[in-house]
Structures are given as structure tokens and as C-alpha cells.
Amino acid sequence: MxxxxxxxxxxxxxxxxxxxxxxxxxxxxxxxxxxxxxxxxxxxxxxxxxxxxxxxxxxxxxxxxxxxxxxxxxxxxxxxxxxxxxxxxxxxxxxxxxxxxxxxxxxxxxxxxxxxxxxxxxxxxxxxxxxxxxxxxxxxxxxxxxxxxxxxxxxxxxxxxxxxxxxxxxxxxxxxxxxxxxxxxxxxxxxxxxxxxxxxxxxxxxxxxxxxxxxxxxxxxxxxxxxxxxxxxxxxxxxxxxxxxxxxxxHVRYLDAPVRRVVSVVPVKYDDMWTGAKGFYKVEPVVADGGQVIVYAPHITRIAAMHPEIEQIGYHCRDYFLKQWDRFAHHHWGVLAHSTHLRGAGTYDPVLGERGRVTVTLATGIPEEVVRAANLDYLDPASVDLDALAAEPDTLVVAQAGEVLYRLR
Structure with missing residues (x-):
């Protein structure tokens, strides 16, 4: 019972x-x-x-x-x-x-x-x-x-x-x-x-x-x-x-319309991007096509403490792997899954390449060259003004990101 x-x-x-x-x-x-x-x-x-x-x-x-x-x-x-x-x-x-x-x-x-x-x-x-x-x-x-x-x-x-x-x-x-x-x-x-x-x-x-x-x-x-x-x-x-x-x-917040940008402020309990990526997962559904998610976590200095494999693979949409499965099937599938979860929805064509639905930008303590090599955009966290971003009408700033899900009605 x-x-x-x-x-x-x-x-x-x-x-x-x-x-x-x-x-x-x-x-x-x-x-x-x-x-x-x-x-x-x-x-x-x-x-x-x-x-x-x-x-x-x-x-x-x-x-x-x-x-x-x-x-x-x-x-x-x-x-x-x-x-x-x-x-x-x-x-x-x-x-x-x-x-x-x-x-x-x-x-x-x-x-x-x-x-x-x-x-x-x-x-x-x-x-x-x-x-x-x-x-x-x-x-x-x-x-x-x-x-x-x-x-x-x-x-x-x-x-x-x-x-x-x-x-x-x-x-x-x-x-x-x-x-x-x-x-x-x-x-x-x-x-x-x-x-x-x-x-x-x-x-x-x-x-x-x-x-x-x-x-x-x-x-x-x-x-x-x-x-x-x-x-x-x-x-x-x-x-x-x-x-x-x-x-x-x-744990679900609903918006009436998509926003152009979300800034996810990741709490310190997430100490690498392997765990801190929840700041992206929980907001992806409310970002407009062509929009941006900024994962703001100056305290995070590495992509994955226990999974360095992700730095070689990088972050890609699901179809990037499926359409090149012979290249990737031997990797840990959990790592491939994490890669797709943080990159979000997108398409891949052998000629046209990969196109993500949204841009994923890390404003963290991870070095710029590491971030870009992993196929993500970089932003210096020192340049981020959370108050100014929160005042923008097409930007949503999410404090304590990672547990509450944002969805469209």
C-alpha cells in the first residue's frame, strides 16, 4: 500500500x-x-x-x-x-x-x-x-x-x-x-x-x-x-x-510565448558541465528557433570530471551521430546521449553539415579554446551583466537553474 x-x-x-x-x-x-x-x-x-x-x-x-x-x-x-x-x-x-x-x-x-x-x-x-x-x-x-x-x-x-x-x-x-x-x-x-x-x-x-x-x-x-x-x-x-x-x-513553469534568449544561472552544486548541463535541458523547450541559451556558471572550470571522452567527441545533435553511426558506435552511448542533450535539437546533412535549432553558449570558467573545440559558443563570464539581461524584454534569466522545467503552454 x-x-x-x-x-x-x-x-x-x-x-x-x-x-x-x-x-x-x-x-x-x-x-x-x-x-x-x-x-x-x-x-x-x-x-x-x-x-x-x-x-x-x-x-x-x-x-x-x-x-x-x-x-x-x-x-x-x-x-x-x-x-x-x-x-x-x-x-x-x-x-x-x-x-x-x-x-x-x-x-x-x-x-x-x-x-x-x-x-x-x-x-x-x-x-x-x-x-x-x-x-x-x-x-x-x-x-x-x-x-x-x-x-x-x-x-x-x-x-x-x-x-x-x-x-x-x-x-x-x-x-x-x-x-x-x-x-x-x-x-x-x-x-x-x-x-x-x-x-x-x-x-x-x-x-x-x-x-x-x-x-x-x-x-x-x-x-x-x-x-x-x-x-x-x-x-x-x-x-x-x-x-x-x-x-x-x-516543477514546471509555463510561458505563453517563446523567448529569444535564456540565461541559466547554474548553482554551485553542479561542479562540471556534465551535471551543470541541466541548466540547458530545463529551458530548451521555451527558446525560439534561432535563439540562444547562455549557461552562466563562472565556478565551473571543466566539461566533465569523470568523462574526458566528451571533449574529443564534442556536443552535437542526435542526427549527427545517427547519420555517422559507424564513426561513433564504439563510444560510450551515455556520453553520446549527454552530447545530444546539451546541444539540443538540430539537423545534420553530409554536405550542408550540422545546424542546431538554438545556440548554446557557455559563460563558465572553462577555457575558451576548450569550449569552442567542443562545438559550443563561448562568452567571458566577466562580461555578463545579469541585471541588464533580465531587463531585456526578450530574455529570461533563470536563477538556480537545473531542476525546474520551462515549457510553452
Whole structure:
């Protein structure tokens, strides 16, 4: 059974949150069980100390063993000081681990999804088997408890739920596969799409192979503040669906007409363009054809901490890769997907070349030669006057960009 507290209009107070978490876990069959708690990293706004503090109290004397596993996907690991600040604690008796996606020995195989099922789930976009590997900590516990927010997402529609398993603590193959499926659909078409998208269907299928019992505490968080609109507890599928409905009402802003320019002010929690690119994904739908997105992030000094491959490939539209697939198929498909997500919609012709629907300009600390070599435009961040840009009638300046989606009515 799934229970939900809150809705799209008011922020819950701490007492309400604590009582809901305590009541939800008290009613769960956790006595004498080992529990793997799966949480996002610090690139997601989330009041994690509040939530984990209450979970710690609720599991004390009941769970035989608790491991907190940080769902990095393929992000950089969090250091001890970062973990302490983000998670709170320390939590007596608990083990805290990063998902070490770069270490093959940390994975266990769950089998594969066969080609015919992939074709069905992907609505015919892909037809080949995909192996499903997962962090072994998940299957080595009796129960896995996902705790994390739901936001509009460029690969799956809305994040959260089983996405904390895949790609959160998954192996490279299914990460690449699911992200490329999203890229084939395109970020602009799938982001903020409600219901079971093809990528969500693939992720749910993979999650069904997990032998441990799966539970989720899904959240709808006020972007940038950590306040909570809603919480839902139950199966990852049902709790996610409940929160996605609320997120669709709280994390989407609608414009009546497209704008010529958007300036996305990227917060410091995104420390490279791999993560900071969310400042583009969330605003692309409202930019007029031929318009511009300026990603303003003076604190970002590198394209990708963990994925230098993107600097050689650069940023290109989907069809640039599809029409030259022999050149690019051997690269990590997740990298190719990231490339298309930040470049946005466009066309490619062998004679006429590549044409993007909009111009993507980085006003960051990344050197100009690196930016231009990656096929993006450069702007010196010192030259950016946010107040002057905000005063222009055809420019939208988005503060704390990356979590709230902008769409046209």
C-alpha cells in the first residue's frame, strides 16, 4: 500500500515529515532485516539530514545491518567531508558507501533483458539484448529503501523511484543503453513527460530482476531550499507515480510565448558541465528557433570530471551521430546521449553539415579554446551583466537553474 503526505501547494513542516517517516517505517516489515538505503548525491536538492536522521531512529534495534549507498550513476565520488555535510550524522552502526561504478568487482549480474523485450519496451527504437548489472550491496541486503526526490528529467521524463537503481547504482552497459534510448527520443520530447515513458519502462523491467524487497520514500522538494511539498512511501513504482504527479505541478513553469534568449544561472552544486548541463535541458523547450541559451556558471572550470571522452567527441545533435553511426558506435552511448542533450535539437546533412535549432553558449570558467573545440559558443563570464539581461524584454534569466522545467503552454 502507498501512502502520500502533502501536495503541490504548501510546504510541510519538519514535525509532519518526521511523523510520516516514522509511521511509514514502523508499518514496514523490517524487523530482523538487513537494509540498504539508496540515496542521491549532492547534485539533487534534498533535506537528507532530516530524512536520514528519522530513518536512523526508525531502524534502531530493528534492522540487523544498514548500509547507505550513494547513487552516483557515473558522477564523481563524494569525499568524507562532503558526505558528512550532505547526509548529516554520523549514524551509529551504519556503513556509508559511494557507488564505485568504476570498479567491476562491486557489481553482480542480474541477467539480461532480451532483444524482443527491449524492442517492445523501447517502442521499436532498439532491438538488442542488454545485460543488467547492479551494485552488489543492493542484493546483499534483504530490503533496499530508496530515498530521493522526483524532478522533471531529460532521459526518463521524471526522475526518482527505480531510477535510483538504474542508472543510480547500475553497471555501465544499462546506463549507456537507457541514456541512449532517451537521446533517440530527444531530451526536449521526453523531459517532463508524465507516465511510463519507454526509458521508465526499461528501468522498471530491470528493477524487477532485483531479488531484494524494494521500498521507496519519494519526495517532492522545493528547488533550491530543501522544503518538502510531498512525500510518498510504498513500492518504488507507486511512490514515484504519486510524487511525479505533484512534481508536474510544482516543477514546471509555463510561458505563453517563446523567448529569444535564456540565461541559466547554474548553482554551485553542479561542479562540471556534465551535471551543470541541466541548466540547458530545463529551458530548451521555451527558446525560439534561432535563439540562444547562455549557461552562466563562472565556478565551473571543466566539461566533465569523470568523462574526458566528451571533449574529443564534442556536443552535437542526435542526427549527427545517427547519420555517422559507424564513426561513433564504439563510444560510450551515455556520453553520446549527454552530447545530444546539451546541444539540443538540430539537423545534420553530409554536405550542408550540422545546424542546431538554438545556440548554446557557455559563460563558465572553462577555457575558451576548450569550449569552442567542443562545438559550443563561448562568452567571458566577466562580461555578463545579469541585471541588464533580465531587463531585456526578450530574455529570461533563470536563477538556480537545473531542476525546474520551462515549457510553452
Amino acid at each position: 502507498t501512502e502520500t503526505l502533502g501536495g503541490p501547494h504548501d510546504i510541510l513542516d519538519e514535525a509532519q515529515v518526521r511523523e510520516f517517516v516514522a509511521r511509514s517505517l514502523a508499518g514496514a516489515d523490517l524487523d530482523g532485516r538487513s537494509v540498504c538505503v539508496i540515496v542521491p548525491d549532492a547534485t539533487r536538492t534534498c533535506p537528507m539530514p532530516l530524512l536520514l536522521g528519522e530513518v536512523h531512529r526508525a531502524l534502531a534495534g530493528r534492522a540487523t545491518r544498514v548500509t547507505v549507498l550513494v547513487a552516483l550513476g557515473t558522477h564523481a565520488a563524494m569525499g568524507p567531508a562532503q558526505l558528512l555535510a550532505y547526509l548529516g550524522g554520523p549514524y551509529a552502526g551504519w556503513t556509508v558507501l559511494n557507488h564505485e561504478w568504476w570498479k567491476p568487482e562491486t557489481f553482480v549480474s542480474l541477467g539480461e533483458i532480451d532483444a524482443d523485450r527491449v524492442a517492445e519496451l523501447s517502442e521499436g527504437r532498439l532491438k538488442q539484448p542488454v545485460r543488467v548489472a547492479l551494485n552488489r550491496a543492493v542484493v546483499e541486503h534483504d530490503v533496499c529503501l530508496v530515498i530521493g526526490p522526483v524532478f522533471p528529467h531529460e532521459v526518463v521524463g521524471f526522475s526518482g523511484g527505480n531510477k535510483y537503481f538504474f542508472p543510480g547504482v547500475a553497471g555501465q552497459e544499462i546506463i549507456d543503453f537507457s541514456h541512449w534510448l532517451g537521446a533517440l527520443i530527444t531530451s526536449a520530447d521526453i523531459i517532463g513527460t508524465r507516465g511510463i515513458t519507454p526509458v521508465r519502462a526499461l528501468i522498471d523491467q530491470a528493477a524487477s530482476l532485483i531479488p531484494s524487497r524494494r521500498l521507496a520514500l519519494c519526495l517532492v522538494v522545493q528547488s533550491g531550499t530543501g522544503g518538502l511539498y510531498a512525500l510518498s512511501f510504498g513500492s518504488p513504482e507507486a511512490a514515484w507515480a504519486s510524487c511525479a504527479d505533484v512534481s508536474a505541478q510544482t
